[in-house]
Amino acid sequence: MDKTSFKMFLSRKTGQKASAMDVSLTENALTWTCNLQSNKTPVKSICTEDILAIHPVKTGTDVLEPNMLTYRLFFVEHFPQRVMRMESIALSLNSSDAFSFLTKINNVIQGSQRPRRLLVFINPISGRKKGTTVYRKQMAPLFRVCGIELNVVVTKRRQHISSVLDEYDLTSIDGIVTVGGDGLYSECVDALLRKQHPNKDIELDTPTSPVCDIPVGIIPAGTGNVLVEFLNGTKDIETAVLHIIKGKTTSSNVAGLYQNNKLTVFAGLVLGFGLCGEMVRDCEKMRWLGPTRHSVAPLRAFFQRRTIDLDVTSTQTSTTNIKDSVGQKCRLSGPMYSLDMWVPTLVNGPRRMKPTFGDTSLALHAVHKCSFVDHLRHLLKVNSRQSGCFDYDFVKTIQGTGFEVSLQGSQGSTRKYYINHDGEHTLLTSPTFQVRLHQGAIKLFGTRA
Structure with missing residues (x-):
């Protein structure tokens, strides 16, 4: 011009x-x-x-x-x-x-690649139950000014998004927006990737990785809102809306959790097993406490912490070097409190961990036996994403495009195990499970540039 x-x-x-x-x-x-x-x-x-x-x-x-x-x-x-x-x-x-x-x-x-038609999912009970208010007062006026058409669905139950998307013509929209927390985004991504994959029964050895071309935007109306903070650098609602309106996208990975060779769920933020899974399970059981449960439940689970005898193997090593990582062995075994796999790679920054979207590998952080005090310090640092949160002798890290995790000596045990996927929990039904990285599977409205 x-x-x-x-x-x-x-x-x-x-x-x-x-x-x-x-x-x-x-x-x-x-x-x-x-x-x-x-x-x-x-x-x-x-x-x-x-x-x-x-x-x-x-x-x-x-x-x-x-x-x-x-x-x-x-x-x-x-x-x-x-x-x-x-x-x-x-x-x-x-x-x-x-x-x-x-x-x-x-x-x-x-002339810009901005969305003109969006499908919006609102979780009315996310966070402090202000999803519909956030939409009405902070979102709708901005989209209206920019002439963007919205088809709004207020979710009424779990997997409501999946039932809507199963019958929805995705060619009629330019993107999807979730108004809620990380869990609502995760549910949306899981439904999208299953819908767009040619093989609905996605197996571990399926040669074609799931990829979705429909961008997803996140309006932070939940409790944690971690992923949108990683992406935009802030949890501010109006900023998130404007990123969606501007239309720029970031390619992001997802991780697939597989049991008995079949896909259990896709996660877009974190997969956690052991203590982290029990914390999320307890949070769900204590919903009657309201937002207070996010402080009470983790403490309860932490003071009842138990190790799990595990064998963890990386299915493919990465050339990326991580401080204090286990080198070419790419295998961990023994009693552990938890396993954490962050889908956006977290690396040390000046003060806080810096997320990297679309990395070529997935890092698994295993927490071995340690004192209460050291473990608490580590968890508090992870929760606030402080730089160096994984730099402890009892935290071991391996990397790869996938992992196989086996519970040792679990036969005959009545103990139940849970996996945290983006703030939701799933009961483990097999003594062995696999995690597989799907690189660039989803596009997010927003950019860290």
Whole structure:
């Protein structure tokens, strides 16, 4: 796009006196400069990728003169801590220039890969049960301004998403949005990948990995909201909405959990076995406590911690080096408290762990026998994602594209074992289970750039 210039009047707030400006539009930016000989410095510049919508203004204090046309331009304003807000300005210009300006702005908006039709799933009981309120007050107005059509489904039970997607024509939408926590996202991904895979009964040795081209956006209305924080760098709701509206995506991995060679579930954030599975199980049993259960249940499970005699083997080694990892052996055995497999790879940062999406391998962190104090320190660091949370002598790490985990001496035992998948739990039904990495299986609305 060649640079084009327009003379117009501009105001940032409704009712504010408009100032004469020279406005220029290029392929990369919209810039306005004070139209005074004594002041020619740029007042503001907006990246074209941050321009969201433009609407005519017919009445009100923003309309200056009958022979001028007024528009309100909506765009993304960036703030510290990677927070974004929708802002707007009123632009008034001569009718002779209005058609050209409007055409170029609409070409910018329509030329981007932004969604126009979205399917929205709302979990009304996620977090503090504010899913529907978040949608009505914080989401719907922003999507409405940008002309995005929404088909809204309020979930009524577990696996409701699966029953909807089984009959849904995915070619009629440009993406799916989940309003809830990590568990709702996980349920959506599991249903999407099963629907799009040609073999519904996905076996461990199925040669074709599941891949979905329908992007998924996450609105953080749950308790943890870990994945959206990994992706956007913040749990802010409006920021998450604006990432979806802008339409940029990040390729993300999923991990498949297999028992008896058959797929049990897909996970998009974390798979945890042992203590972490029991913590999530207890949280579910204590729903009557409300949000308090997320503090009470983990403590209860921790003080009742028990080791499990395990044999863990990496099915394919990775060339990536991890500090304190077990080298070429790629096998762990003995009594362990838990196994944690984070789907976005977590590496040490200056202060906090940094997530990497779409990595070529999966890291398994095994917690061996240790004191209560050391174990608690480790868990608190993992919970807050502090840098160095896996740098303990009793935490061993192996990497690979998959793992096989076997319970040793479990025959005849009545003990039940649970696997945590993205904040939900599944009962283990086999003494051996496998985990397989599916690289780039899903697209997420958002970017860490």
